[in-house]
Amino acid sequence: MNKIQQIFNGHWAINAQDYHQLISLIMPSIKAGNIEAVEKSLSTKITAYATMPYIADRWELDDASLPQGSIVVLTAEGILYSWDTYRLEQFIRQAISNSNIAGIVLFVNGPGGMILRVDLLEKLIRESPKPIAAYITGCCASAHYWFTSACGRIFVSSPMDEIGSVGIVYTYESFKKYYETLGIIMEDIYPDGADLKNKMIREMEDNNNPQLIKDKLSFYHNLFRQAISRNLNIPMDPQLPLFRGETFFADVAIANGYIDQMGTLDDAITWVLAQSTNRSF
Structure with a gap:
């Protein structure tokens, strides 16, 4: 029940159509009193595996027998719930603490989600002593873009991928x-x-x-914009479409410095390995 309450009461950085689609999917079960089905539908989508060139398998990230120089791949797909964000934080902390792990790749495909703890996740990524790259395939918008912007290198898989949507939304519902x-x-x-x-x-x-709601949302939105400005080294111009919630296709995002380059998951892993090697000298 707590998760359902957060869905309706939380503040979101998400594409509006994805939020309303979520509500349309869970409301029939809520009206039918099938709360258990709703809770199951909100299960986490964060997974992890450690990889070396040509080798990939699932590991516990604190496993001392994990191969030396492993790269952890963390997936962040679908709507980002606050409990997903916390779990992603824990995975990253475990990877940082394991001396056998050289770095991290975030496999990202998400429209955004709850903003709770996203600022803490962004800070953790930004201050990581180990290299972290992002590999975007599909979409990296709103809350997903907030934390992804802190990665040392951002790869995108296809010209069709969409990036951006720097903005906050709150949907008021009266019952x-x-x-x-x-x-x-x-x-x-x-x-x-x-x-x-x-x-x-x-x-x-x-x-x-709605003015008091707007005032509160502006506080969150400014935190979001400041993070993007800092991480991308782009002055925070409130008139720039980037800071007003616009979404961009990959080629436009690359041309404007909102992401770094086209590439594959292997490219992202190779970049992290190279950065790890450079840092070891």
Whole structure:
């Protein structure tokens, strides 16, 4: 149930159509009371395996018998939930701590997701003592682009791949009319001394005024833009489409310095190995 609450109450950096598609998929199960099915659909999509040239297998990342000079490939596919972000953090920390691991490649295909802990993940990647590259195939947007921008090298697989969508969104949902159709009247009552509690939502619910919500979203959006500006070494111009939520095809993203180059997963692994070798001298 906690995961479902986060879906409706969380702040998101995600393409709008992906969020609304998610809601359309889980609502029938919620209305039917099948909460267990919803929880299962929100299972993590983060996996890991260690690889050497021509060798790939799954390992526990703290395994001391893992081959020396291994490269860890972490997949981040589909909508990014906060519990996925935390697990990805843990994988990266394990890889950094294992002396047999030379570096990390993030295999990314995602439209974004919850922003909770994404700033911490971005910082972890940016400050990693081991090289981290990203390999994008399909989409790297919103929250996925936030943390991917911190990688030392960003590879993209196809001209059709899409990158960007630097922006925050909050979807306001009111269930009052729905409850009324069920014959349920819900009224929140606050003591006089708690007049500011839930003020943001109350302003929207009672006065159809989204300004307080926008103010809060602006705070998150500025953090997002600052991270992108720092990681890409691009001045933060609020008029630049990059910082206004635009999405770009791979060739445009490369030409503007939003990613580095076309390549394959092997290219990303080779780059990490080379960087690891350079750092060892």
